[in-house]
Amino acid sequence: MVDGRHFGVHPDENLLSAFAENALTSIERENVLEHLSTCARCRDVVFLAQQAFLETAEQSEVAPPLPAKAGWGWRWSLGVAGVLAVLLIAVPIAVHRHRNQALPGVAEQIAAAAPEPGPAGDSVSSVRTAPAEPTAKRAVRRASPAAAMKGNGEIAGSVADRSGAAVPGAHVTVRAASGGEARAAVTNPQGRFGVAGLPSGTTRFRYGLRASTRSRTT
Amino acid sequence: MNVGGRSEQSGSESMADLLLRLWRESSGERFGFTYMQFEELMLEVAVSNHWGRDAAAASEAQKMAFLASIRVKELVLARACALGNESAWDAFLLEYREMLYSAAYGIIRQDGLGRELADSLYADLFGLSAPKGYRQSKLTSYTGRGSLAGWLRSVLAQRYVDQYRKAHRLVSIEEQDAELLTASPETSSIDGDLHRKTLADCIGIALRQLAAEDRFLLQAYYLDGRILAEIARLLGLHESTISRRLKRLGNSLRKQILKHLESSGLSRRAAEEALSSDVRDIEVNVRRLLQVAGEESFQEVQATKASPTGKEG
Numbered sequence: 235m236v237d238g239r240h241f242g243v244h245p246d247e248n249l250l251s252a253f254a255e256n257a258l259t260s261i262e263r264e265n266v267l268e269h270l271s272t273c274a275r276c277r278d279v280v281f282l283a284q285q286a287f288l289e290t291a292e293q294s295e296v297a298p299p300l301p302a303k304a305g306w307g308w309r310w311s312l313g314v315a316g317v318l319a320v321l322l323i324a325v326p327i328a329v330h331r332h333r334n335q336a337l338p339g340v341a342e343q344i345a346a347a348a349p350e351p352g353p354a355g356d357s358v359s360s361v362r363t364a365p366a367e368p369t370a371k372r373a374v375r376r377a378s379p380a381a382a383m384k385g386n387g388e389i390a391g392s393v394a395d396r397s398g399a400a401v402p403g404a405h406v407t408v409r410a411a412s413g414g415e416a417r418a419a420v421t422n423p424q425g426r427f428g429v430a431g432l433p434s435g436t437t438r439f440r441y442g443l444r445a446s447t448r449s450r451t452t
Numbered sequence: 453m454n455v456g457g458r459s460e461q462s463g464s465e466s467m468a469d470l471l472l473r474l475w476r477e478s479s480g481e482r483f484g485f486t487y488m489q490f491e492e493l494m495l496e497v498a499v500s501n502h503w504g505r506d507a508a509a510a511s512e513a514q515k516m517a518f519l520a521s522i523r524v525k526e527l528v529l530a531r532a533c534a535l536g537n538e539s540a541w542d543a544f545l546l547e548y549r550e551m552l553y554s555a556a557y558g559i560i561r562q563d564g565l566g567r568e569l570a571d572s573l574y575a576d577l578f579g580l581s582a583p584k585g586y587r588q589s590k591l592t593s594y595t596g597r598g599s600l601a602g603w604l605r606s607v608l609a610q611r612y613v614d615q616y617r618k619a620h621r622l623v624s625i626e627e628q629d630a631e632l633l634t635a636s637p638e639t640s641s642i643d644g645d646l647h648r649k650t651l652a653d654c655i656g657i658a659l660r661q662l663a664a665e666d667r668f669l670l671q672a673y674y675l676d677g678r679i680l681a682e683i684a685r686l687l688g689l690h691e692s693t694i695s696r697r698l699k700r701l702g703n704s705l706r707k708q709i710l711k712h713l714e715s716s717g718l719s720r721r722a723a724e725e726a727l728s729s730d731v732r733d734i735e736v737n738v739r740r741l742l743q744v745a746g747e748e749s750f751q752e753v754q755a756t757k758a759s760p761t762g763k764e765g
Contacts, residue, residue, distance in 0.1 A: 251598035254686060262505070271665075277668075281682055290555045405691070
């Protein structure tokens with residue numbers, strides 16, 4: 235143990251879940267990692283909880299999808315032309331920020347705040363968002379820098395191609411629009427991904443397969 | 453008890469201002485909380501967590517950062533539920549009921565068992581399974597360090613893992629005995645035993661010198677059989693970063709072990725032979741050296757059951 239503090243037998247659920255959400259102080263994180271490096275039981279717990287997170291992310295999609303032609307008002311640059319055809323990916327993304335409470339109609343507000351629909355072809359077919367609070371951004375700005383940087387938000391979703399088929403192995407990078415450390419994820423065989431430990435507020439996504447990425451802000 | 457004295461200033465916001473702001477954010481009044489109760493609750497969480505570090509060494513700013521990181525809204529909701537507040541329960545069920553069942557299914561992947569797991573947790577959340585005459589909701593132990601949803605998922609996962617490990621221990625002692633008998637080396641020589649012991653010592657030294665996160669990576673990938681994407685997601689890193697780190701770790705470990713073998717008296721060639729001659733032995737040693745009580749993860753047990761060959765370190 236780094237600072238001489240001990241967990242007893244195992245760290246409790248609070249520490250394990252906060253570890254997975256990157257919500258611990260550096261000392262606590264180091265202590266939990268130290269424990270995880272020797273305890274198969276706790277490693278199983280954190281990995282299974284993560285698996286459950288991906289499952290619940292699927293269930294937390296509450297808003298109806300946007301019309302099929304809806305999209306985002308910019309074209310994304312493509313890294314490698316040869317991969318273009320493969321990379322026309324539609325991304326239904328479920329966002330749930332647990333710091334926030336569900337408010338009726340918030341999902342619609344966020345959908346309405348999205349950029350104007352662009353031409354069909356490079357579009358995102360649907361955006362589904364779960365609980366979010368309009369004041370979340372302001373609250374973070376007023377919080378202490380440490381708290382704002384720490385971040386307790388979670389984002390999860392799935393990547394699917396235009397036919398609706400899951401895209402496993404897609405790389406998703408999430409970064410707060412205000413900057414800070416990027417968090418990365420790769421979609422699982424069901425095309426799902428989850429990222430925890432994000433600050434509340436506007437978040438920027440980058441996603442795609444190996445050679446090329448696209449980005450959007452939500 | 454007074455957490456937030458006006459005199460304790462840090463930056464532009466004092467501790468008292470911070471607590472007042474957090475109190476407003478918590479919507480505590482909605483569930484019948486008073487500010488005093490809220491303040492006590494925050495202090496309880498802070499003290500039980502040593503303010504997120506060594507309590508004596510925490511500065512005022514660090515204490516305030518710790519308090520600001522607590523998810524007050526969810527903490528108050530959980531405590532209000534534990535106190536039996538009906539509107540809190542309504543809010544909790546509305547927000548978390550479906551999630552809980554989905555999470556249980558996500559862990560077990562079987563409808564019936566998933567529902568059973570979620571139901572058993574519900575009983576504890578309501579405080580129904582407490583000893584006679586003393587009802588305490590499991591929600592009392594939530595401290596707001598992470599999200600309430602994350603905490604619920606961790607509790608579910610913990611229960612399932614403990615149940616699984618208990619059942620596995622109960623049924624597999626005979627199997628393990630049989631495995632031990634068949635795993636005994638058929639032939640043994642003094643030189644071979646000496647080399648194995650030297651190798652184990654050197655691996656032990658090299659592993660102990662690694663950072664905790666590196667040891668975690670090795671354990672999760674090589675011994676538990678977790679895939680890169682799972683590890684990357686948990687640590688919030690890119691999959692390719694994990695892959696590169698594992699490769700780098702492997703190379704560095706090999707160099708370190710060779711160095712230790714040479715310093716224990718082996719020639720370079722003998723050291724390389726000792727390291728490459730029996731990869732299976734190295735894996736067994738690594739498991740013993742890294743893991744407490746030689747416990748296997750059930751991910752690993754399941755993988756072994758599914759396929760007799762696994763990853764080798």
